[in-house]
Amino acid sequence: MTFTEVEIIEGYEEFQKQIGTLEKDASKKPLYILFTGSDGPDGKSWCPDCVDFEIVWEDFKKKSTPEEGCFIRVKVGPRDFWKDKNCPFRTEKSLRLTSVPTLVKWGTPKRLSDDQIVNPDCIAMLLEDD
């Protein structure tokens, strides 16, 4: 078993298309999904908290990484698309995101956002085996 961190999914339609396949792929379990603001013209996310999280995450990985599973970044789109309160990432029943960045262990209640997501101990707890 290995831990991979390669997949980037851009936008809601692409996410809907891929999530079913990803869920079924045993080699990618558990799925860790980071929902984050899409990149702007400068190649950086429009969402400053998402940029901050990437720094925390890079730092975190220097100390420890999961032994198995797959880490996926889902880009929720440009700022205007996300800020719309009818944004499908906010309304879809299995997602119901309230902020970005949000990190979830897919298919479990484990989810971190806001000030929890930049707390390395909370990240470790989310990545922990149950």
Next chain:
Amino acid sequence: MGTVVSTKRNEIIVAKEVLPMEEVGSGEVNGEIEEETGEESFPALEHGYNFDFFVIGGGSGGLAAAIQAAKYGKKVGLADFVTATPSGTSWGLGGTCVNVGCIPKKLMHQAALIGQVLEDSTHFGWSCSEEALSHDWNRMVEKIKAHIQSLNWGYRVSLQKAEVEYFNALARFEDEHTLHLVDKNEKEVAKITSEIFLIAVGGRPRYLDGVLGGNPGEFCITSDDIFSLAYHPGKVVIIGGSYIALETAGFLCGIGIDVTVMVRSQLLRGFDQQLAEKIGVILEKHGVQMLRNCSPTEITSVEQGNPGKLIVYGVNSETGETMEEPCNTVILAVGRAPSVGGLNLGEIGVEVDPTSGKIVVNDSEQTQVEHVYALGDCAEGRLELTPVAIQAGVLLAKRLFGGGNLRMDYDKIATTVFTPLEYSCVGLSEEEALEKFGGDENIEVYHVTSQPLEFTLPARDKESCYSKLICVKNEEERIVGFHYLGPNAGEICQGFALAIKLNVKKGDLDETVGIHPTCAEQFTTMHVTKRSGDSWVKTGC
């Protein structure tokens, strides 16, 4: 728990396992080893212990106290461990209320209430097909389980954010400042010391051993199992007359399950008995078979399975008549026992009540050992209620670390029994009031029976709702007991609980203008006393 992430804490745990225990925390090891054994993580504080405050039990009271103490910058630890039931049920952080109590109970009660609404809906013009009235046990259980797991996770995160050190481990005192923490594989994960301890381990359902043959739990489940039961329970026999027994009977019956309740003597011991009997009648009207004065003598298994087939044999204590009740699931609801057995309390001098098994505490939650406190369901003489434990826990932490001096007021605490018609009360039962105020001539009891407007069209629960106020005559009719049986009892009672706590008098309620049309408004217009013998059935709009 498999060590997937090589976090710092896991390294500590691994390191501790290879060291002889005497060395850990003895202070005699040199600096280098100390670092490896995790002494760096739990360094001795100024007072010489690893923690300022260590809480045993991650239920409502323990979590509240731990998080409150951490707010004052104290080094706080918390250990929680769930021993699986005889049928293998286990759960996460949060204690009884979240996992096997209030939360799943209220949700299943809601499932039953929704069934009533669906039934009633045709009287309000809705068309409801037969299909819409079927109920899927497994789907309900899965949804409730998912909600509970998100609460478990929420508690983990809030402990982490508060920087409370969490151990999923069973605690045992070695001496009055030292605790062994053992994981589910009976491996020692840590040995810690703390200046102050709080015991908030709660309780678990009792089993009827001896009487029924077989091992405890061989044929019976309890409230610890029913909320996550992975199969439809089939026909159910509930043994006991406690609120847990009656609530369970109510929601199971409400989702279409055939339920029999076997009660040895009283219903709802400790509650107002007039109301308790009314609840019994309502349950029967709703289709629950109530076997009164009946004790189980034996349970036999006819066929194994999920569910299997069982026969409960019983005897009527008044007539001597024996009975047998075939069923698929037997739920014991014969009381709860405090989970203090493994703590080694005798060794450190914490006194336990010989009858209840609960920890003896003073009015500051303090045990016989000065720096060891206890609260919640494991403390002697305390109401077994979540908000009581939370309040006591927060106030204790404030007194210990925040300069507070407020003690928990255990008087006039409202509670609700979530039977099909809910029952809420605050203050004294009629029996208690008669005893306390020296007989019938010193108290005045006002009462009224009514039917909620929303029950009129479907003609539901006619003349079942009941309200009662118990007043002290020579104290300007100060209200010392408030009782309400009807829909939304908890929501109605909460506000009145404040009034009762502030010593409201009957006249104050009379001067209050009601909200029409509600069930609560009748408390502003009650005029029939029990003494008068007049009709107490409310008519009109």
